[in-house]
Amino acid sequence: MRFARTALGLLLTLIGLVVGVAGAAAAFWLVGPDNTISTGGRSLTSDGLAVVTAPDLLDRHGPTLRVSVTGSKPLFVGIAQDLDVADYLAGAAHTRVIRYDVPSTISTQTMNGFENKLTPPGDLDWWVAKSGGTGGQSIAWPMQDGRYSVVVMNADGTPAVDAKVSFGIELHRSFGISLLVLGAGIVALTLGIALAFRRPSAASDAEDVDAVTETGTAPVRSDSPFAPVGRVPAMLDDVPAYRAPDVRPVEHVTADEATETLAVIAQPSSTPAVSAAPHQAAVLAGPNAPTQALDPTTPATPAVPAPVAAPARQAVPARQAPGRSTPGVQPLRSAPMLMSPAAVARAKSRAALPTTTAPAAPLTTPTPAWDAEGAAQPTRQAEPTPPAETLPLDESPEFVKSDEAVKRTAALLASGALLLTATSCGLMPPKNNLTVPDRRPAVTVIDAKAVVTKYNEVNNKANATRDDKLAATIESQPTLAQTLAGFQIGRKLDAAGKATDKPFTFTDPVVGAPEFAAYPMRFVVTSGVSGAAGTRQLGVWERESAGAPWLLTHSVYPGQSIALPAMEGVRTPSRADVTNLATHPTAVAPTLAAYLSGGPKAAEAKAFTPSPGMAKLLEQRAKSKVTDAAESYIAAVSDTFKPAGTPVTFITADGEGLVFLALTEQYLQRVEPGSNAYWTSGEATAFSSMVKYTQALHQDYLHQIALVIPSKTTGGPIRILSMDGQLVGAGGS
Structure with a gap:
């Protein structure tokens, strides 16, 4: 019993010493009262455009990641999904942090490429956390499951990055658990000393x-x-x-x-x-x-x-003298x-001491x-x-109490060890386990509304000054082509600039943001139009690459009477989604062009339900044909529609296809032999004026159409939501 107690005491002393030292080091050196394990400031430089961590370094999720940077130049620090960072830095020279060894060893890899200035990172909205400007910058981000990277750049996107970077992981309750470990070590040390040296x-x-x-x-x-x-x-x-x-x-x-x-x-x-x-x-x-x-x-x-x-x-x-044996x-x-x-x-009583003979009274x-x-x-x-x-020794109260004390001590220590193990294991963040490729919504609702707000501001400035370059910062084809044609017509017909368009804005935007795994990315917005109570706007914004701005590519203006699909749950089409549609999206444009070219009596007309604007256009073209053909110098008139560009398709929550496409229209007037003709007035003069043509005159239009393709389950004709055209050219031969 004495040997067991001594051995247990020595073991507890050793365990208590080790646990106490570990708890003290964790509480006051490694973690600290802020529950953050930090690497301290490390100098990271790059002759390229950025310093970026490999996505494999952030292989756990749950705790809060803290990054702080300081430098002589205004710096930017941000965290984003690898699909955005990789596309943003594609082909650019940068330095990649590929490994970190505790406590302070950082391994980097130089990636060669171009050193042209990139889009300032602060202008991009796909960062999940960002901070930029002068002075020290810091961010805190709850780590998520997936492939993410930390990027440090100059705030203006120029090369030659020189920064002092500190990484930290905030583990919830880690300081308190470290103190608990320290206390457990002290208790075990005290108990071990008491047992070993009693x-x-x-x-x-x-x-x-x-x-x-x-x-x-x-x-x-x-x-x-x-x-x-x-x-x-x-x-x-x-x-x-x-x-x-x-x-x-x-x-x-x-x-x-x-x-x-x-x-x-x-x-x-x-x-x-x-x-x-x-x-x-x-x-x-x-x-x-x-x-x-x-x-x-x-x-x-x-x-x-x-x-x-x-x-x-x-x-x-x-x-007997002390020490003298008798x-x-x-x-x-x-x-x-x-x-x-x-x-x-009882120990002092002689009656408790048995003899080999019969005890005498x-x-x-x-x-x-x-x-x-x-x-x-x-x-x-x-x-x-x-x-x-x-009593026998193993039945004596003292022996039983001592044995129970040892058992209770062992049970207490086992329970404490189990508790500490459980709490310590809870501190270890789980590893990332996403096996599917990185996907994310094209934009958050807040960022999408910010994009619309910015468009309103820039678009009104561009319209007021008919500034092509400014318009190109917020729009892309085919919408940009219509806008630039309108500016050209305005400069021709209103050289003084007195008839500029009245400013307007898109109001109350409702966003549909599908998920994408690669660029380009798109989102859909439906909103009201200020000053036009009976009209709404339905548009598509697209980002070509991670470093590109959001641009309005498709924009139509359906009336209030048109039922628009819900934006919630809008997604990019899969092969199964396309198969489930009544008509393939790529086949819609040729069919619609044939319908418009042939007019209301065309065979393809039964496949569509026209919008009010489309029906009005067909009616106008029919009247124009009759009027122009009556002219003596016009031999014949034709109106031809053709598909332009690639349709953009989304799948709604109901399984229907929301398709945006563009068609070109050429309204052609054949000139009688021996005659000549030219444009003398109107919008066509912005593209061709006072030029005599002997064979034909033509006007070119660009139309944007938004339509809904029903599913095979629902059935029915294709619904035209809106068709909006703009004269983009004129001339002859």
Whole structure:
């Protein structure tokens, strides 16, 4: 038991020391009160355009990533999905951080490429976290599952990056758990020291009890409670020990026997002391010891004085000096320090020490009272005390308590270790487990509304000044072609600039943002139009690459009476989605062109439900044909529509196809032989004026159409939502 306790104590001491040091280091050096594990400032430079981390470095999610940068130039720091970062830096020279080894080793790789200025990163909206400008910059981002990269650049997108970067991971409750580990280490260390270096107690007592059980004799020492009664001065220490005679119950002792016993006691003896009770011999050796026990049933007889054969001082047993061994006497170890008072009393009782022979009744007769003449007075003898019960060691209360204490200690330590392990494992962020390619919505709703707001501002400025370059920063084909044609017509017909368009804005935009895994990316918006209560705008914004701005590519203006599809749940079409449509999107444009070219009576007309604007256009073209053909210099008139560009298709939440496409129209007038014709007025003069043509005159239009293709389940004709055209050219031959 002592060995087990000592071994457990040493083990706990070692564990407590290690755990305590680890907890202190984690709490006050590694983590700190802000729960953040930081790399400290590290200098990162690049001759290229950026310093970027490889997506494999951010391979866990859950905790908060903190990045701080400082430098001599205005810097930008941002975090984004790898599909955006890779496209943004494609072909550009930059430095990639490919490895980080604790505590401070960073490995980089130089990626060669062009060093032309990039779009300033702060102008892009696909960063999930960003900060830029002068002074130190910092960001905090809850890490998400997927492939993400950290990018550090000059704020203006120029090359030669020089920054001091600090990375940190904020682990929730890590500081508190570190303190808990430190406290657990201190408790284990204290408990281990207490167990390993505690004075021997219960185990020693168990050994003594085992010795008594085997020999039947209780070991005695001079300062033990079992030592002979009476204190002897130090000058008597050299008196040899006396031999205590065998003692039997005094109620049967006669006067002669008592006299003989006193004579024997008074004589020195070289025989080793036996285990008889020494206090009984001391009583019988008194100066007035009785020679006959008093029987309660018989009259008392006078005491007979016994002759003294030796001086009285020799009758006193010699006190054994400390450290001096006496033959036949075994030292008795003290009672355990942690024993209860009752246990100590039982250990001191001779009745608790068994013998090999039948136990004799202890002498409990009190010392007789003496009258003034020295005569003994009768006293009543006490009843004999039965011997105390002796328990086996493994059943003793002290052994059981000690064993239970060790078990409780072990259980407590096991529970604490399990708790610390569980809490510590909870600190370890889970690894990223996305197996599908990176996909994300093309834009957030907030960013999409910001794009629309910016468009409103820039578009009104461009319209007011008919600035082609400014318009090109917010629009792309085919919308840009219509806008530039309108500017050209305006400059021709209103050279003074007095008839500029009235400013307008798109109001209350509703965004549909499909997910994309690569560029280009698009989103759809439907909104109101200020100053036109009966009209709405339905448009597509597209970003060609990660570094490109959002541009309005398709824009139509359906009336309020047209039911538009819901923007929620709009997605890019899969092969299954396209198969489920009643008509393939690529086949719609040729069919619609044939319908428009042939007019309302065309065979393809039954496949469509025209919008009010489309029906009005067909009606106008029919009237124009009749009017122009009546001219004497016009031999014939034709109106031909052709597909232009590639349709843009989305799938709605109902499984229908929302398609945006463009058609070109050429309205051709054939000139009679021998005649000539030219444009003298109107919008066509912006493209061709006062040029005489002898064969034909033509006007070229660009139309944008938005339509809905029903699914095979729903069925029905294709619904034209809006058709909006603009004259983009004119001339002849």
